[in-house]
Amino acid sequence: MATDTSWLLLLGALVVPFVVVLARRGGGKGKGGGRIPPGPLAVPVLGSLLWLTQSSSDLEPLLRRLIARYGPVVSLRVGSRLTVFVADRRVAHAALVERGAALADRPEVARSLLGESGNTITRSSYGPVWRLLRRNLVAETLHPSRVRLFAPARSWVRRVLVDKLTDAPSEPRPRVVVEAFRYAMFCLLVLMCFGERLDEAAVRAIGAGQRDWLLYVARKTSVFAFYPAVTKHLFRGRLQMGLALRRRQKELFVPLINARRARKNQIQKAGDPAAPEMDTTFEHSYVDTLLDVKLPDVDGERALTDDEMVNLCSEFLNAGTDTTSTALQWIMAELVKNPSIQSKLYDEIKSKTGDDHEEVSEEDTHNMPYLKAVVLEGLRKHPPGHFVLAHKAAEDMEVGGYLIPKGATVNFMVAEMGRDEQEWEKPMKFIPERFLPGGDGEGVDVTGSKGIRMMPFGVGRRICAGLGVAMLHLEYFVANLVREFEWKEVAGDEVDFTEKREFTTVMAKPLRAQLIRRA
Template sequence: MSFTMFFLMSAFLLSCMFIFLSINGKISSQSNKPPLPPSPFSWPIVGNLPEVYTNKPVFKWVEGVMEKLKTNIACIRLGRVHVIVVVSPELAREFLHKHDSIFVSRPITMATEYATRGFLTTGLSPWGEQWKKMRRLVTHELFSPTRLRWLLNKRNEETDNLVYYIFKRCNNPDGSVINLRLPLKHYGPNVTRKTTFSRRFFGEGGENGGPGFEEKQHIQALYTVLKHTFAFCISDYMPWLRGLDIDGHEKNVRSSMNIFDKYHDPIIEDRIKQWEDGKRKEVEDLLDIMITLKDESGKPLLSIDEIKAQISEFFFGVDGPAAGAEWALAEMINQPEILQKAIEEIDRVVGKDRWIQESDVHQLNYLKACAREAFRLHPHVPFNLPHLSLEDIEVGGYFIPKGSHVLLSRTGLGRNPETWEEPLKYNPERHLGGNVSKVDLSEPNLRFISFSTGKRSCTGQTLGTLLTIMALGRLIQGFTWSVPPNEEKIDLSTSEELTLAKPLHAHARPRLDEAMYPVAPP
């Protein structure tokens, strides 16, 4: 008997056993409370879990449900959990602006429990004293403007390494076709590794500054964890099924976090010992800061597990800049007039005698508009991290029960035709109209989602902006990009994970004097 059939039969039997609960639910729904948001048909007890299990990717099924219901907010019942999906900016602001304090927490899930060593971090942990402690630490001690300036040289080294990697692959006078996904996916983790561990590689590295086996294995584990974080795991909604690991999520996440531990733990433990033995006395990176922070009594502020967990979470935020830069460049190559405007802006602001620096980013409004439009049209994940309702509340005229999971649809918000004219067209100009004097990648009005907003906004949004613009800007400044020979356009087909279905392959030729390009990294 297939598992699907077994699952459906079990659901039917449970429905019969607990029919009384269903009747009570119908009676209570006729009270004076506002109605729940529009919902699809759901089974007693299990709700829409059978549909979630059999329809992949789930976000496509959710989009279909909302289109059928013709609604900007929907309630998908998974077990006893109400999952509220929102595609309206007005409703999104009501949740995260007006009622931010009610939706400040995160659901407890299998994947986030493993990824945070039992909820010791800031981004994925539920609301509480531990979250408050780590939020203060990350905001004021690790990602403050002062710390970002202090780590500038380390970021610059990895940005130079990105340019060097591409340059070495332009190995003939006419240029070469470059697979850009590999260096872009590794750029963010490379910066994180350098600023956290002061290391370029975990091992020996690869050819011409590229990643080695260790880095590739680490990246694969990273993206596996990200794929399974809040991925509608059945046992998150029916906890008594967790031991069965029905969809294999637990095995995948556990295995991937073991790879993180294999590479991170020896570095962290050795560094702690160096400080304890007095062999290390100078603070060099974020790991040193975390080890040397003290509480009011002079004891270490962070436990070893807190350090390990938070460092792992640093790596979880690097997928957005990589995807944004890849999508933006793909769209710009297909529309050469847009690419040319970005080139002209860079040449005007920076020139051809030096490389773009982070201090230039605030002046590169057109380039930021290109990246912002990529975030709007091509989000790297379908939903934001879910918010947990801490109490019963009415939002937009609908009843939102305590314990509901609220998901803002990145695709739904960014491509909402009520908000955006020609929403499926890549058009950076839409972010430059009116009296716009400064373009930011953030979107506080939630017309699309880049770094979210409110108490749960991304603590690394300044760093995320710098990584995105520096990667995209250096690639455009340093190389002339075009469609590969014998092809008419870059294929912009989208995969089920919302990435380009095929990694971006583009023809590159150096456009600056050869002496400008970085030499081999140390």
């Protein structure tokens, strides 16, 4: 924290005496006379003065204190830029659904300093490029007909995961499970992305490159939000580190992309209707669809560059790996802590599948309402992302009685909405029954189209495109893990629900459980 803020302390010592008379509180009037959401003391140049003593890594507890003081909509200034945070579900619905088009854009991010293109689904401005890339992902990879093509991949990954979690019968011992979860989910996403079932060494190399990059972004780039024209020189070493990590990703991804490109060219050769396949090669992959994408260009259309494809593949892997493995760990931790709920879920699984079934299939999970309730309750209480990706106001807009000026960054506090005691009975208790008939969460719509009760996937026009696949993966793996093992708490090493912020919000003390094979 000291490294990130030392330059601000110096600047503050020089500037504050001259500008403090101009200090203003958030909650002042905007250009149109509307009231900007309230917030802490801010001054020109520096923005909110609390940045002199607070690190951006402590943002969530800081925002809780500000909400307790100012209410559920607060503003902070980063330099001259205004950021609004919303913790009220009704204001969130008004902003993201009722005024969705005005808040569908993304703010520019400092990662452009690293030479990253904005042509990805999460970072593209709201416009034709974003629509093209999102439509390609949804129609060509996440559509149910495409998702079914990866059923053998999910079954393979389930076996990999069970093997990672299984001890020799003579040496049962408690297991820290999060690494196995991450590895399994990454195996699945790598296969879906590149169409190839890679060996463990290759998967781990790609995983290390991806994770190093994500942790760098989460921990080292926030400082560039403060006047990047200056901080890019002050923190030149960080930029060099980021560029090296991006080069490493490209070295890992481009050969796999080229392999699918060569396969496609071979298939398209006249007289060669199908290329010879290896046992590890899958018929379809996300990269296959990217090879066909044509972006609008000044001269008409163009193919994606290798750099753009690397960015899109990185985005694909990121979107489905850490988020899913994090949610899976939280859900299994709750089942360890609540054995009666685990028993009830196991009874449902047994009643819907026969003893001769090797696994709980995707079709089986469709008829398991309690399984779905367990997953929804996990996502309500423990959303992997406590904030959505930031939005940018395309125009002045009034929401919840406040003015959000054009160009302001807006974010939404996902965890606060799902844990709001005014909306949920005993919100910090794990009660899957709330999502069954008669419960306070009956019929909840996670898309938030009619109203927001919880929003683990975001809401509105920039809602997570992989919502359906994420729910499928969580239901499938939770069901199979409970069918395969009884999960028991370890005496002296009890489950601890303390949170820690990484790329997602993870368990500060990773889940350690005793796994007993079911008869």
